Amino acid sequence: MKKVVKFGGSSLASAEQFIKVGKIIKADKERCYVVPSAPGKRFSADTKVTDMLYGCYALAEEDKDFSGELKAIRERYQEIIDGLKLKLSLDEEFKVIEKNFKEKAGDNYAASRGEYLNGIIMAAYLNYTFVDAAEVIFFKDTGEFDAEKTNEVLSERLAGCANAVVPGFYGSFSDGRVKTFSRGGSDITGSIVAKAVKADVYENWTDVSGFLVADPRIIENPAVIEVITYRELRELAYMGATVLHEDAIFPVRQQGIPINIRNTNAPEDKGTWIVGSTCQKSRYVLTGIAGKKGFCAVNIEKDMMNSEIGFGRKVLQAFEENGISFEHVPSGIDTMTVFVHQDEFMNKEQKVVAGIHRLADPDSIDIESDLALIAVVGRGMKSTRGTAGRVFAALAHANINVKMIDQGSSELNIIIGVTNDDFEAAIKAIYDIFVVTQL
Ligand code: ASP
Numbered sequence: 026m027k028k029v030v031k032f033g034g035s036s037l038a039s040a041e042q043f044i045k046v047g048k049i050i051k052a053d054k055e056r057c058y059v060v061p062s063a064p065g066k067r068f069s070a071d072t073k074v075t076d077m078l079y080g081c082y083a084l085a086e087e088d089k090d091f092s093g094e095l096k097a098i099r100e101r102y103q104e105i106i107d108g109l110k111l112k113l114s115l116d117e118e119f120k121v122i123e124k125n126f127k128e129k130a131g132d133n134y135a136a137s138r139g140e141y142l143n144g145i146i147m148a149a150y151l152n153y154t155f156v157d158a159a160e161v162i163f164f165k166d167t168g169e170f171d172a173e174k175t176n177e178v179l180s181e182r183l184a185g186c187a188n189a190v191v192p193g194f195y196g197s198f199s200d201g202r203v204k205t206f207s208r209g210g211s212d213i214t215g216s217i218v219a220k221a222v223k224a225d226v227y228e229n230w231t232d233v234s235g236f237l238v239a240d241p242r243i244i245e246n247p248a249v250i251e252v253i254t255y256r257e258l259r260e261l262a263y264m265g266a267t268v269l270h271e272d273a274i275f276p277v278r279q280q281g282i283p284i285n286i287r288n289t290n291a292p293e294d295k296g297t298w299i300v301g302s303t304c305q306k307s308r309y310v311l312t313g314i315a316g317k318k319g320f321c322a323v324n325i326e327k328d329m330m331n332s333e334i335g336f337g338r339k340v341l342q343a344f345e346e347n348g349i350s351f352e353h354v355p356s357g358i359d360t361m362t363v364f365v366h367q368d369e370f371m372n373k374e375q376k377v378v379a380g381i382h383r384l385a386d387p388d389s390i391d392i393e394s395d396l397a398l399i400a401v402v403g404r405g406m407k408s409t410r411g412t413a414g415r416v417f418a419a420l421a422h423a424n425i426n427v428k429m430i431d432q433g434s435s436e437l438n439i440i441i442g443v444t445n446d447d448f449e450a451a452i453k454a455i456y457d458i459f460v461v462t463q464l
Contacts (some may be wrong), residue, residue, distance in 0.1 A: 325360065
């Protein structure tokens with residue numbers, strides 16, 4: 026068995042955290058490839074090293090003195106090195122970084138040094154081989170990740186290392202310039218490494234014990250999801266539930282490698298398994314609930330809409346022409362509603378309305394704002410009678426008016442529209458009926 030283990034910034038924010046991580050890795054000899062993030066926050070008011078690097082480099086870009094900021098970054102690493110009692114000096118590395126900052130190597134290069142330096146420390150601490158991500162992870166000139174070239178080079182390189190540390194978050198263009206993924210991108214690196222070494226598991230270590238059934242800001246101490254499929258995860262992540270970078274599932278998904286989300290501060294917790302498919306039923310019929318506020322519903326009416334071929338296309342064209350993506354399109358016999366993000370739509374509202382009039386000639390258009398969408402997601406719903414009934418009974422009992430219902434054809438989710446004001450109460454009502462009453 027081979028495991029790839031990725032540790033997030035909070036897991037590597039200090040020497041104490043490094044020691045926990047070292048113990049986790051040494052506890053299982055199958056944990057042979059390690060992907061570290063940059064040191065994150067040690068306490069809530071702290072600053073992540075990645076953000077310190079962006080700030081420091083912004084000064085360099087403006088030809089301002091950045092020595093104080095670079096020194097503060099250096100101290101973060103020195104504190105870790107001293108705490109681990111390592112005989113490691115980053116003097117040369119910092120000389121190179123200072124020089125490259127002065128030569129304006131770019132903010133991607135600057136940000137990537139967070140993971141790069143942490144990777145050097147991690148490799149020294151574990152006595153693993155350090156593999157610079159710039160030599161094995163590639164981007165095309167268009168800025169897109171080059172999956173093919175990366176897999177070829179990375180798998181060959183790691184085939185020669187029984188144990189290695191590959192820093193997360195960055196790679197390089199073919200001319201050697203460093204490029205980073207978007208924020209939180211070390212998750213993607215972990216997934217890419219797992220694919221390259223054909224790992225049995227990709228363990229993603231963070232500071233929570235897995236995906237939660239609902240948002241802890243709304244539900245106190247929500248249950249942890251034990252097993253979730255990639256498709257369910259996509260649905261929940263889309264609706265705002267985040268633990269893992271969205272793009273991290275694609276490389277491992279192709280290879281059927283499961284992801285196990287784990288907690289560095291509670292390593293005995295089993296965490297959440299993210300898998301391709303499973304016969305394991307969710308404990309509560311539903312797997313998770315997530316949602317977002319801030320939607321608008323554009324209601325379009327036209328008599329005999331049902332028999333007018335192309336009506337829907339014309340309406341959606343008005344949104345497309347204004348660069349607005351739509352979220353859901355529930356429809357009736359003579360009505361059609363388009364749900365859009367309010368902040369995206371607001372400035373272009375009148376243009377879109379005019380476009381719909383011009384293209385589709387409706388009888389009336391009416392706009393409703395301040396709506397929220399809630400996704401109730403669960404692979405178990407397909408085979409369980411009465412799920413929708415329970416959801417809506419719970420909402421009715423909580424005095425919540427349902428504005429929209431959309432059950433995806435996959436029967437994987439039910440999307441419910443309510444007002445922004447009813448959002449939290451609706452999530453509580455659904456959580457209570459499925460989870461609390463089952464406990
Ligand atoms: N350090 C980077 C960030 O803060 C990448 C990561 O941690 O995944 O976004």
